[in-house]
Structures are given as structure tokens and as C-alpha cells.
Amino acid sequence: MKHLIQLSFFLLSLSFIYPQQIVVYENTVHPRQRIMLSQENIISLLPDIEQKILSGKLIQNISEKRYLIDSGLLTPQQAKEQVVIYVDKYPTAEQINSLTNLNINCLLEVWTPPLKNHPYGFFLAEVPVEKFTEALSLDFIKKIDTAEYERFPHNNYGVISINADDVWSMGYDGTGIKVGVLDSGIDTYYDGTEFPSSFERMDYSAYPTIDPGVENTVTGHGTHVAGTVLARGINSLGRTNEGNGSTPFKGAAPDAGLTFLKIGSDANGGASTAAMIAAMDAAVNIYNVDILSMSYGGWSTYHDGSEADEQKVDWVYSQGVPFFLSAGNSGADDHHYSGTVPASGNTGYIAINTSSGSALTFNLVWYDGLGTNNNLYMEYYNSSFTLLAKLESATTESIRGTESKFSRHTLNVQAGTYYVRVFNTSGSSQFFHIYFDDWGYPDITFASPDPDYTIGQPASADYGFAVGSYVSRTTWIASDGTGPHWYGASYILDDIAPYSSRGPRVDGYQKPNISAPGHAIISIRDTDVLTSWNPGWIDNDGITGSGSANYYVMTGTSMACPIVAGSAALLLDYEPATVPQLIYDAIQNSANTSGTGTVPNNTWGYGKLDVLAAISEPLPVELSSFTAKVLKNGAIKLDWRTETEVNNYGFEIERLQGYKIEKLQNWEIVGFVEGNGNSNSPKDYSFTDNTVGYGKYSYRLKQIDADGQFEYSKIIEVNAGNMPDGFVLEQNYPNPFNPNTTIKFAVAETKPVKLKVFDILGNEVAVLFNETAEGGKLYETKFKSENLSSGIYFYMMESDNFRSVRQMLLMK
Template identity: 30%
Template sequence: MINIYTRITCAKKDYASFMALCLFLIWSQTARGQLVSADLPVTNSQEMNEVVRDGNTLYVSGAFSYIGPNTGSGVLLDSSSGTYVQAFPKVNGEINASIPDGQGGVYIGGEFTKVGSVFRNYIAHINSDNSVDLTWNPAPDAMVEAIALRGSRVYFGGYFTHIGGVERNYIAAVDAVTGVLTSWDPLCDGLVFGIAVSDSIVYFGGNFAHVRGDAVAAARLNIAATDTGVGIATSWDPTALSLNALEPYVVKGLLLADNDTILYVWGNISGLGYTTKYGAGSLYTHPENNNNTYATAWTPSPRYASNNSTNCAIKALAISGDTVFLGGEFLRLKTAYTTRNHIGAMTRSGAGTILAWNPNITAPNYVTSSRVSGVTSLEVVGGVVYAGGYFTSVGAVTRSNLAAIDRGTGVATSWNPHIADGEDMLVNTLSLTGSNIFAGGNFNSVNGVTRNSLAAVDLLTKEVTSWDPNVTYTGAAAFMSEMVQYGSNLYISGTFDAVGGTARSRFAAISKTTGLPIEFLPTTTFTNAPFTLAVDNSKLYISGTFTTIGDSARNNVAAVDLTTGNITAWNPDIDSGSTYYVNAFGFSGSTVYMSGVFENVGSSPRKGLAAVDDSLGSALVWNPNLGNSSASTGFRGYAMTVYNSIVYVGGNFDTVGTTGRRGLAAIDASTGSIASWNPVITLPSGSLGITSLGTAGSTLFIGGEFSTVEGNARTGVAAIDILSASVMDWNPQLNRIGTATKVVSFEIDNGNELLYVAGDFTTINDGDPGSYLAKINISAGALPVELVSFSAMQNGEFIKLNWQTATEINNYGFEVQRQIILLPIGTNYSKPDWEKIGFVAGNGNSSSPKDYSFSDNAGYNGKYVYRLKQIDNDGKVKYSNEVEITLGNQPKYFKLSQNYPNPFNPSTTIKFTIPNSENVLPTTLRIYNAIGQQVSELLNKPLSAGIYKLEFDASNLSSGIYFYKLQSGKYVETKKMIILK
């Protein structure tokens, strides 16, 4: 689907260089995002399923094998003990690159938006005192993959096309102290993954075809050298050839050696310096001094396996003295018969001799796959080689994703930070920062412990206890789906076959004291894990796919007396067969409510909703779903709770009976009538919808997978006022980058003050790191900040915002948000989403006027709308009214911008400008493949002057290099794009 937009531009008015709009206003539309505690442990799972609280102990279950402190994705580790420095700010996204600043601090780059409490997009500087550098903020618009520091400049490369709103494609240089963008611009036309800098030359590599030349673009295939002044390519042109299409890069990294006369190059390489080189090689930086030869004889030739001609990439390289250390997915190095599993060492001289040093790292062998395993980062410090990546052991020693290896013996040292293990917990970058080792990647924790699927957390210390049931499953990871408690025991179900080494298949009772399984339902064998467990009035209600339980015949649902362990007489006798079961129970007095997939209760028709007595399970007259379609294809209810004679049902459904209700309904507990109470909830198709319900006072809390409640953005968990059915402003802002946020279960504490949440999320509050487990305050009230003025004015190319507060209480600061007004051609006005462009710290508590300002380098002519999001120290937020300002007149020049994102899959954005003209110009925008064949025409119509944005969907095209060509009148320009699937 293609959409064309043009930014509204100002009619010709003489504003000189100054225009101001001042609005005196009050705060409006309170959002009150509640602060979520970030001090609970996190796991390495992609989902946590259940939480159960017993006093000061919180039991958590899911599919994890690790649980530990919430550290974020970057840590400083003591080089002796491996203990992490807790004062280091938490980073909320993946870190791909790091480099020491030479003063005990570190520059980091990757795909993150927040470092500690400071918003930083994709790159940041952390000082030696572990504070975030508030001055240094280059603000690229996409992911950073490489960083280099030389003199007073920081060079970095990646996926971005703008720095602070100024166009810079894929590589840029900023001042190392101020972060201000320099004029150096090599006009690179593709991704940059590696950078090395000498006194006068910048070397960089990645996946590109051209850089800046003297007059026209200079062809440089995946590796280039430019001057440090303007960024013009030198004559040095070794080229780097791609090995395969498994990686987004050809060149992954660069390292200068021997007084900058030799450049080591590694990555997804098959040729270097016009010579066959696999994985890595080294180049002369002055080939004129070496018989005009680029490539040295040094070559590692990594392979996937013995007698296998398939070469592979080198993912990491480090040099110490005359030794080159290499890391990657390889299993052979130098020859097809020399075994080196994922790590090895060679001499630097000549062609390179393989050394006996052989740590023998164990990692999954994906061979020709885009999945990452093995060693992806290396750092040599004295007699120790630090290796990071995705692996499980070094020699015979268990090490997860990060290890220290003796440089002499190749044996793992005792240093073991115990980073969160698993494929999604990669260590991408290592560097010596002061006396500590900095590790960055995609992990969320270090210094944790091994716990399989079930763990206990001390709520006073926030640490994992020694209690360890060790729930396992032969041949695969265990998975816990249900957990309830009664007395001194937990009752669990899921995919497992042993607890603490004792055989227990799919269901078990475990002592809270010892963690060992106890004897419970000893004669029952479950062929499938029970779907639902609930406890009420000393009875365990259980549903799954069974025909007998204990010594009693039961169709898929039963109750067990928890004092005797016997099956009770309670028998609703729902439909038999593996497709019928109960998903949720609700309890009120002597009535048991059930929601699930069934057609009948005994001889009474009941489609997915029923009420039975708690003694025999006989069906009551309550039948709210009468008239709905078959339960097997229609109604899906996954959560129930009863409050004030109303049964609340959550799930993914469109109707209850014949009444429209999307995912949440209120039903009279006596009559079964559908109440008029109807909050409007947006559920993704195919999701479970609402999976948890609970009440605290007159508030109904809902958990599940949804995106809005009553038109207000809410993800994972929300609060609804029971009396009015309106969504409350309480908003913990749970989020998972890249996929849907989901809360699987929660528990409200006895004092109705805290909500313990388990699910699938990786950030909390306003972008703070917090994975799968959260503690949320549900009782605090709002605190005021009185804003008395807010204005916007044009100052040259910038828009300056000014505002003043009269009083402040508990004010953390102001997030500045912006809209750029877009107008689809031929349609009515529409507003885009708000984007966060900056943050200004508040004054905490103040009874006197305080003045604030913020400058936005807007970058485009058009209409801009701004608002402030005030945040207090408890996480509550308020939004100001909006101010608008129009910047500039119609564009004066043609311009075709680089598409973003690039590479992309499946869609990308192309921007271009058409300048003032007496005529409306015929304009075309077409897509061509690498051999010049037109594969798509995105635009063919006359256009007037304006700034345009076009969305291109390449779902029907295969991976590869493509070109897009804009022609408007006599103006023609072509740029390259990459589709990567």
C-alpha cells in the first residue's frame, strides 16, 4: 500500500526571522503514569506466566532458566570478582558498540532510547562517576553499530540518516566533549559497521557502494578511506567482497596496527584487497610502499566444519602483541582439519600460524543461518582474554555468554559474572573501562542464579532465595503454565517431567519450605498438562483434558479436597473430549462460575459460560451466553472475577449471548443479564485478549494483550473505574519493543496497594528496563505542578520553546513532544502520532517561578505542534495544552532523501521536495532492481511545490539491492535501497 503525504507549508508571509505564539494555560488530560518498581529480579524468558505472593515471598513461574537483578543491557564488571557496579545507569535497549573515553567513562551505541533517567536515542556517553553526560547528545535517528574515538572526535556508524535532524547517512563525526556534529560527511550510501581512525584518515566498512569523491561519488565497495577534514575519499580502494547474504554487513569491524600501517578487517568476507580472503584479512594502508599490493598474506580461512568447503564470517577480532584472537561461529580455523570451536588464535606474521591455544567453546551450530551463535566480542587485558556472545561453556566449564580465558592455557578462569543465558541474551561488545570490564549487548541481567521455571523472591531484600524446586523436562526446556497456593504448598502444571529430580509429569504439588514434591493425586497420570488451576474454600479446582482423576470419572474438570487429597463429589460433567475444558473459575458464596470451551453442563446446554453449585456441580439457571455461536468457534473467556453481585469475564470475544462485547463483559451474578457497563477495548486479532482480572476497591484491573481502553493507549495492564466504566489515568506503561506487550497474570496484595505482574514486556514506566516481572503501586495520588505559560517561537532554523511554572511539587521534569502536521494529497487534514524529541529536568519542589526552554532543530518547513509531558518523581504524568508554529516557506530546491529505514523489511519511507515553480511539474518515482529492470512505479502524476513523504511496501520483492529514481521536470536523482528479509 502506498500513501503520499505533503507537509503543510506556510503561505508567503513576512515573519522576518521571528514569530511567537504565547498561550497561558493550565495542565489538561492527566495521564498519571504510575511508577513501576524496577528493583525486582528479571529472567531470561520471553514470558513469565504466574505470580503468587505468600507474605514476604513472591513465587514466580514461566519458561526461564535464569533469574537475577535487573541491570539493563550494559554493565561495568569488576575485573576480579565479576560483580556488577550497581551505580552504572540502566540501558533500556540493545548495545552494539562501546569504546572507553580515556577518562574512566564509556561511549555506547546501539538501539536504545533511555540511559538511566535520561532519554538518549541510539548513542550516549556515561561519565567516570557513572552519570549520564547531559551535554553530549548527538541524537541519531536509527541504530548505531560502530564507535571510534580519535583526538577530539567521536566517529560512529550504523543505520541512521540524520543526526539531530541534520542529514548524515550511516556515518558521522561529533565533538567528543559537546556532541556537536562536525562538517565531516563522507556521503556514504549504505550501512557502516566498522570504523578505524588514524591521525589523518578515517577507514570505515560495512555494506555500501559509494562515498564522497572530489566532484562525483567515488565507487568504494564495502570499505573506504576518507580524509578527516571534509570526508573525501582517498585513492585507497581495496574493495571487500561479500561471502553470503546471511548478514547485513560485509565488513563487520576494522582495527589499525603497526603504527597505522596495517588494517585488520573482518566480517562476512570472501575477498579483500583483490585477493581471496574468507572471514578476515589484513591490508596495507600504504600499498604504494608494498609493491602496490593491498592484501597481506595473513588469512584465517574459518569454516563451519571438517571437510566442509563452506567458509563463514569472523564476528570478533582482537590483537595483543604478535597474536590475533578470533571469534565467530566457526568450528575450523586455517585448515579444514584444525578444530577451533568458535574461538582461536593465530600469529600476525606471514600467512598466520594457528596457535595451540584452544578454549573449545560450546555453542549451537546453526551453520548457514542468520541466527547468531558463538563468539561475537573479544577484549584482551593483560593475561586474560574476555569473550562474549552466545555460548554455554568454555572447555568443561559452564559459562553463559561471557567468560574470561587464560591467555596462556586457554582455560576459563574463575571469573564468572553469570550473565543471563540464552540465544536472546547476546554480549555484543566488550571494552576495558577504567579498571572494570564494560559488557554490552541484548541481555537484561548479570550476577544471577540458575532456576528452572520456578523461583522465589524475597520481597524485603528483592533477591532470589535459595529455594529451588528445579522443575525440568527431558530433552527440552520446562514450561510452567499454572500455579496456585494453599497452606504450605504450591500446585503447578505445565510441560515438565521431574521436580527436584523426582518424577512428576505435567502436574505437581511442591512444599514451600523444602522445594521438594509432595505426594498428591499419586494415581493420576495426566496425558496433557492441566489448563486451569484455582483454589477456593479448601478445594483445588482443576481443568484439562482428562476422563479420570484419582479414582473418579470426570470429564475435563474436577475438584480435590486439599485437606484429604480426595476427589470431591463436585462434578459439572461438561462435554467429554480433548477440545472441551474450563479456562477460568469465579467464586461467590456457594456458586462456582466457569468460563471456557464447552457446550453442556450435565444435561443443560451452556455455551462457554455457566454457574454450578459448589457441592455437586449441578448447573444453575444462570445462562448469559444463550444464543451465541458454538463455544468451540465463538466465545473465548480466559478470566473471571466476581464483585458486588457482578461477574466480570475477560477474554477474546465479540459477543456475550446476543449482546456485543469486545473482550470484557459484566454479567449479573443472579440473572445472567448482560450489564450496560461496556468499556471499549482494542484487542489484536489472534490474541488471548484479557487474561487476568482483579478488583481493588471500586477499581477493576485488567491484564492481557490489548492496545487501547476507551480510546486511551494502554498496554498489558489497565485500571477501569467500576462505577463509570471509564479508564483511569493510572498507566504503568509496560512495553515490549518490537512485539505486542502482554500480561499473563497478576496478583493484588492484601492492602490493595501493590500489583505484582507477570507477562511479556521489557520496559516499564517511560522506557525504563524491566523484564517480565513488575511491582506496581496502585494507591498513590497525583502531585501538582502549576504551569503558567508555554510559548513557541522561530529563531533562525530553530524553534525555541519557553515555559514557566509557578509552583512545583515532586517534579522530575518535562518530556518535550512534537507533531509535524501531514496532509495526505486529496484528503482532509490528519494528525500524526506524537514523537518524543527531548527532556528537560525539573526543579523537584519549588514555591517560586521557574523558567525553562528547549530548542528544536526542526529540519523541515511546515507546521509544528508541541506539548509538554510533565513527569513527577513517582512516575505520574500530566500533559500541557498544545502550541503551534509554522516554519518557513515553500522549498527552494529539489531534494531526494535516503529512504528510512534502510535496509528494511517490508516497508520504508522515501522523502523528497519539489521547489517553487511557475508550473505544476510531472513527477515520477520508480523502483529498479540491480540489473536496471523496473519493478514498481510508486508515483506518476503532476505535483506542485512541497515536501512529500511516500511509504513503499516491498512485501512482494525478494532481498537485494534496489534503486529508486525521482524525475520531476528536468530534475533526476537516483538512490540505493536494500531489502533484507
């Protein structure tokens, strides 16, 4: 018998991902066309494939598009869904063919491998709606989710507040550091003045279609954000208006390089999950950015760091690129409620206030861990406590053990007070969260909201650096001389901004990481969008009422995030090739904690950004050099020097094959060198790695204190030589052997490879490898011969364009 999935609310345009900003006088377009489906319109799935669905939103989208096909509003050829397909490993040629035979377009160029805390890899695909169920039935597909979640976007006092001007005076301004910015669009009018005259740019907003046009006529968010990172301040040199600060309006790293990848659509500025993932991938694999910044975010399903865009953030970090993300602007929206429901019981009535025309749509979320399935659901009531009708999705579970159930009462309610109750049919009490799930209708608020657990996605990723906002400016003078203008009396100088989203995640993971100036930040005005004067305009020269006004005021965590990204560029300028975790640590450990309470906490993270203190952060062991060279015998020798040492127990040498880190957990420990404890004089160290083969290797040092604390060095890279003929098949060792021997092989390019063993008569006796081999990786296989007789054996490695055979001798 088929199990019916009931859906939550139904939208033709999907859940939005917003830029994390509150914009002065700039309209944000939120088009919402709604479809009210009846029960029979909702697709049903067999239980064995239902468990592959990662969110009720995916079934919602498929059901809507099938309804549009049946209504004649879409043809089957038009009705497609962009999805995230999760698999154990990179798909084989046979698996890819099984998808293409269903007319599924596989976007394998953004393949993301399994990572620490992410057991599956994933790729994007475009699936015809009519082939959706067939695709789900394929055994190698482990999970599937929509890639059409759409998110929207979430300063001279800013850079002064973090002491960036003091760092500039030390000679560090971001020179030579390339910052990648993913945002709505950028005004090319400023090329060669506020922005570099020539910088890399590409539009990924309609992925898989890409093009070089990066302007956006809907929102000026991206121009403002890019300016906050690295504006040169050219248009404001010599200004003197103390009302807005007397210094030029520079970004945090005013000489950094820029790669701008547009993700915001031209229709409404929103960015789909697919666009964000593709742009993240390109930033690393195509443009080789040093730092990545994105001020987009929202709420999706689980709030636990497990979803595809969060996994892609963790992948960016694993490639050696620190990633800074706005925490979100939901701290004061009153859109989140939390509480505990007793075992086999229910909560009291939870009050909700609405305005006319609002939609009662919610996501009930609870974390009970993998293998535990507490069953919760919600009921809706009117102001007279009369039970109301509802639709709800089947409960879905994340790969980390968080459960979600979408539900709604109706898409259009009268203004007033409504109530919900949470019911628990399981035998243990459960802490839960209710998230209002329709950002297009903000006038739904809980009477007793909880500002915690409101961190946005993908800032909630394990290795994303989430940035909250505090108030470094309360007023400003407009370009016509009027003012001071302000946002409201609730904003207190040097206090956290009320809108700044709070942590932690629903699984208790610490967020945010840091807070930075984000309130009333002055940066570049987009001349394509902000064309009519309003009080947000800021003049260039400080002489109000005349001359140009190329600057603008915006507020939000969107503005705080690029300040931290620019600060990271200053740190990299100061100490090139520093690994992401050291950058994160330097920012967190040096944070200003005045007025923040005990840190880290859910409001401030580790405190207020202070980039001067971050650069001045003392290291227990000062490493002045770290180099690698290939010896004549093929071994790799590492040499390093320390200038000073405090409490230094020693160095763990870690190695990774390949320049790019594919998994957060696959560094291999290859040796240990004892330290000198305490020293004020230079000390030289060396280590020779005799266990390498062909190809590229990365090394890092894990410096360990006597008390167990540790820090990582920068990563260095070395090429141990190219493979002859594009592959290598080494002689087995030992040879002769009994009973086991090791065979190593590698290929220069990723391709399917077979490695088989034959006896002297040509009979196949073993298959040691039969899958896709990754280019540049040295594989090691064991051949076990317990059940074979002594004699000569052959092992053969073959692929599409080569075959190699070697001989080995078994002696018993």
C-alpha cells in the first residue's frame, strides 16, 4: 500500500533566500504566486523510496509542477526540478547513463565529495517532473532534495571601529589577496575607481546558464557589499564632514583584488541553492580565490548544518579557503518559538498574531539524534480555540538526526490571534522549535518569540564563519545636509543590533562566530538601482548640498560580513598562506569582549571584531620558514625554522596527496619531531618523507604544546614528479611474497580503472580494483593469496586508453 505524503503550504515560487540586510529606502521585490492544491494533487510514494526525500518542500514543488502540467500551463518538457542528488561516491559511467536515459541533466562539474560530518557526496541535476519517481527508484541514489530553495540578501565608522586604519598604517591593506564576493550584482560604473580596473566576474544566477553580465537592476546590495570589503575610497578623498566621519569611505581591505560572482536573479535578487553551490565551486576551482564572502541566507529545513549548501561551505573550507557568511537578520522578527512538549502529551496554546492576508505556514523542527524518532505534530486553532483544518508533510529526517514537519492552515487568514499546540506521541519529552516558514508575509509573529536558534543558512555550516552585527553608528547626515537620520531608538551604540540572528543551531553547535559593525554602514551606491535621491544618499566631498553622492547607507548582517572578510584579507597580507582555521582562531581569540558577557555566547559569538588585535595575536611558537624539496631518490625533505618557542612539545607532520583538500579528515600523520620546549633563539628542524610516489603533495605541521593545545602551520605544496604515460603501476612489494603483497598504482586523470590478477594459464583469480580512480591519487591495494598455490602470477591494470601488466612470484 502506498504511503501518502501530505504537504505544507504550496508556492509556485519557492522558499526565498534573502540578502542579510535591512536597506534604507531600497525596495526588495518578493513576488509570490500561490497555488492551492487539493489532496488528490499531492503525489504519493512507496515507503522504500519515501525515505530518500530530504524535505517536504521537494514533494511540494513536484506536486505543483505536475498540477501545472495537468492544467495545461506547463508542458512536460518545461516541467523540470533542479535537485541535489546524494550518493556514496562519484557516480560510475553506468550510473550516469541510467540518469541520462531518463532525460536527467547531470551537472557533475559541481560534484562535492563526502566530508567530515557529511557522509554522502552530491551533485546537482535537472530532473523532468514526470521522471521523478523513476529517478528515486535508482538504488545508488541515497537522498534527494530540491536545489530551488531561493535565498535573498540579509562604512567608514565600520573600519575605524575594528581598528583597520591602524593595520593599514602598518603597511597591510590586502595587496595581493583575492577576495571572492557572491552577491546580487555589481555596478561596473565604478571599475577603475572604487573597484579594481579589471577584475574577474561572472553571472551564475541562472545556473547552469552562465554569462559575464554582472549588473543587477533590482537591488544594489552587491555593490554595497563589495565596497565594504575593498572600496578604494577614491570618490571621498579629502572629505571633512564630521557628521559621517572625516575619513574616506574605504573598505576594510582597500587594495585587495576582487572576484565577483553574481548569484542574485534579475527578477527579485533571490539566489537559488543551485546558483550558490555552482558559484562556490567556481570561486575555488576556476578563480582560485583566497577568501570567500557571501551575505545571503535564510531558513530551510533542519537548521543543523547538514544540507547541501552547508556541505558546500564546508567543502570550500576544506580546499583551504576561509568562508565568511552573514548570520541573518531574524533576531527580532519574532518568527521563531521554542519549548518542550512532555512525553505522550501536548503543550499549551501558543499564541500567534497575524495581519490580514497572511499565511499560517510553519516548520516544526526537533533534534532527537539518529536512530531516535520521536513523533511530533501541530494543531491549529482560531481565537475561540476551535480546531482548524490543516495540511502537513510526512516527517523527514536529516542525516544528523534532526526531524522536520511542514504544515499550514491556510494561505490567507483574517487579521487576529491564532493558536497552535504541539503534540508528542512518543514516550519521552522533546525540546522543539517552530519556525514561521513564509518570509513573503512578515506580519506573522509569535506572542512569546525566542530570538535564539535563528541563525541563517548556510552560515550555520560547520566550517562557515558566521558574522553577527553590532551598532557602530546610530545616525548619519544625508547628502542634502539634512539629519541626523536614524533607524530607531532601539539601536544602542556598541550594543548588538536587535535584528542580528542568534545561535546556536538546533543541535547546540556554537553560532555565530564573531560580531562586526553592520548598522548604518556607508559604502558604494549602485547607480543602476538607487537612481532617485533619498536620505540614504551620502555625499562624496563632505560639502553637503552640492557635488556627487556616490555613497549609501545600508544596515544588516550583510554589511558586517564583508567587513570581516576584508579583515581576513589584511591577515593574509600580513601572514600569507595561513590556513583557514588559523585565520578563524586569530579573529576569535583576539575579539573585543567589552559589553558582550561571557564568550562565546549565542548573541555575540566570541565578541567584537578587532583586526589590529588579531594581527598582534601572539603565537606560542613563531614559525619563520617552512619549505619542501624533492630529493634524488624521490623522497621529500621538509625544513622549517622557529624564531621563538614557548612550551613546545613538538611537531606532528601531516601529509595530503594532492594540492586540494578533498576531505576534512583525510590528512595522514607521517611523522613526529620533538620540539625544544622554551627557546628565545632560532631552531632548525627537518623531516624526510620516504613514503611518497608520483604526483602532488601538501604538508602541514601540527605544533603541539606540552599541555595538549595545538595549532596548524600554513600548508606547503610540492610536486614529486609527473607520471610517465599518464599512469603508473608499481612493482608489488614484497616480491617474492607469502601470503600477502601490496600493489600501488595511480592515473594522471580521473577515469574508470580495473586491476586484476591472473595465473600463468590466464585464469582470472582476483579483482583488486574496479571503480573510478581519482587523478593524481596513489592507490594501494592488498593481494591476499591464502588459497592459491605457489607460482608466477600476473597483475594487469587497464583503462580506456592504456593497459599495463607486471609479474609477481608467490613462494609458499
